[in-house]
Amino acid sequence: MNHSELCVSHTTTIRDAMRQLNSTAKKIIFVLNDDKLYGTLTDGDIRRFLLAGGRMDALAADAAHLHPRTAENAEQARALLRGEGGDLTAVPVVKADNTLVDILLGPDSAQTSPLPQLALPVVIMAGGMGKRLDPYTRILPKPLIPIGDLPIIEHIMQRFLRYGCTEFHIVVNYKKGLLKAYFNDSQQDYHICWYDEVQPLGTGGGLSLLKGRLDKTFFFTNCDILLRSDYAKMAEFHQTNHNAVTIVGACKNMTIPYGVVEMGKGGVITAFREKPELSFLTNTGLYLVEPEVLEDIPEDKSQGFPDIIEGQRQKGRRTAVYPVSEEEWLDMGQMEELEKMRRRFGEG
CATH class of the missing domain: 3.90.550.10 (Spore Coat Polysaccharide Biosynthesis Protein SpsA; Chain A)
Structure with missing residues (x-):
């Protein structure tokens, strides 16, 4: 399956990565170096990067989470999506050399999980x-x-x-x-x-x-x-x-x-x-x-x-x-x- 909309190059700017992130309902994108998985990027990763003094014209690689959960095959990816408390919305399937093979998508947690009740004025x-x-x-x-x-x-x-x-x-x-x-x-x-x-x-x-x-x-x-x-x-x-x-x-x-x-x-x-x-x-x-x-x-x-x-x-x-x-x-x-x-x- 083609998941190009979920992937960006490690040389993509934070600015463009944020645009890509906004275009996908999964709120996660995968950062690639050629065809190899470099890391993942969420809005939280970008926010922490900016709060630490990062710039919008920096590279996506600078803000990426470098140790995401991965799977060796589709069956293992599905098991990860069922577990982890339902927190994972997508799991990459990679080869031994970290080449990206596929991305398995889980349910949209934003729609299934109740929102925190803040009760603030x-x-x-x-x-x-x-x-x-x-x-x-x-x-x-x-x-x-x-x-x-x-x-x-x-x-x-x-x-x-x-x-x-x-x-x-x-x-x-x-x-x-x-x-x-x-x-x-x-x-x-x-x-x-x-x-x-x-x-x-x-x-x-x-x-x-x-x-x-x-x-x-x-x-x-x-x-x-x-x-x-x-x-x-x-x-x-x-x-x-x-x-x-x-x-x-x-x-x-x-x-x-x-x-x-x-x-x-x-x-x-x-x-x-x-x-x-x-x-x-x-x-x-x-x-x-x-x-x-x-x-x-x-x-x-x-x-x-x-x-x-x-x-x-x-x-x-x-x-x-x-x-x-x-x-x-x-x-x-x-x-x-x-x-x-x-x-x-x-x-x-």
């Missing part, structure tokens, strides 16, 4: 005017703009509900009556606390309304993004590292559509790159936050949440980034991105 910042989505937001507040059969805010909430997060704190301002009325008319298996901004307080200032209301780690999200990532792993990273704030950052790749010239002293050309691809770690607008951070936020002051994070850094508190693939980040903050999100949900 969720704060949603839903008070903005959504000017970039005009004229839609002249009629509806941004959280109620439909994506498929549901408004974006319900997509966000349903994602958290899958992880047992049923306590929602929603900060509102613009067209707040419509938003509240929508949820008053719906049947709910969760609880919402509403917080009314008297004046716009920015993406961070509205959190001052929650002082004294939360006593444990909470998720904090903008109302125009959705992450198709593992929220349990995010929470584990945040709590294990004792972070005050964790930013969920997407590895964004951009191609410069021109030849780029690097210049040295006297105008001497030192390098020339044709349409280079650059990688950035972009703030998705999803965070994990400790409740003590709320106590440092001044009341009635408009400020962005990045300013609050910088204040925590200045206090010496640990702030960190949890990297995810850009394919896991759905953004509707701008008209073009809104249409992309709708296509991803099967609209048009």
Whole structure:
């Protein structure tokens, strides 16, 4: 059987390996040196590599797990898939010289295993005017703009509900009556606390309304993004590292559509790159936050949440980034991105 979609060369960049990884439902790819198995690569391997200071233009070989479970024949591979607590989704069959012969696929563990129940509070910042989505937001507040059969805010909430997060704190301002009325008319298996901004307080200032209301780690999200990532792993990273704030950052790749010239002293050309691809770690607008951070936020002051994070850094508190693939980040903050999100949900 041809499993080329599950294989990359050891000289493939991390950037391209991540793209390949996102294209397969198995969430694992096999790194080959010619036809020989070099190692395996998962999103966790790439995340650990990046957190250790690795770069997106490094080689897949640098981040690969070099000692994966292998089998000598198909029967042995099936036995491994049945065992190991069901953790293995694919097992490579190799010859004695490590030449890859076949890959046997197991069931999709993401669909068969129940998700961890985190039961963490969720704060949603839903008070903005959504000017970039005009004229839609002249009629509806941004959280109620439909994506498929549901408004974006319900997509966000349903994602958290899958992880047992049923306590929602929603900060509102613009067209707040419509938003509240929508949820008053719906049947709910969760609880919402509403917080009314008297004046716009920015993406961070509205959190001052929650002082004294939360006593444990909470998720904090903008109302125009959705992450198709593992929220349990995010929470584990945040709590294990004792972070005050964790930013969920997407590895964004951009191609410069021109030849780029690097210049040295006297105008001497030192390098020339044709349409280079650059990688950035972009703030998705999803965070994990400790409740003590709320106590440092001044009341009635408009400020962005990045300013609050910088204040925590200045206090010496640990702030960190949890990297995810850009394919896991759905953004509707701008008209073009809104249409992309709708296509991803099967609209048009």
